[in-house]
Amino acid sequence: MTFHALRHTHVSMSIDAGIDVVNIAQGIGHASPVITLKIHGHLFRKRDEVSAAAINAEPASLGQ
Numbered sequence: 353m354t355f356h357a358l359r360h361t362h363v364s365m366s367i368d369a370g371i372d373v374v375n376i377a378q379g380i381g382h383a384s385p386v387i388t389l390k391i392h393g394h395l396f397r398k399r400d401e402v403s404a405a406a407i408n409a410e411p412a413s414l415g416q
Contacts, residue, residue, distance in 0.1 A: 363388070367395045 359380060366376045373396075377388040389396075 360392075363392050364395055367392065 363376055363380060366379070367373075373385045373388055376392075377385040380388070382388045
């Protein structure tokens, strides 16, 4: 495994664990979270789907 692959795996696991992009960017030494999002932004899609499901479920729970 190369250093680059290990670094990408670390970022992937951090995103999956719910760590915010600002902390991830700081941890891997990016000057800005924008850099992290440009490189790894596609990995946040799964989190977006989880957030959307939670938001969509909320109105249903209000009626209970």
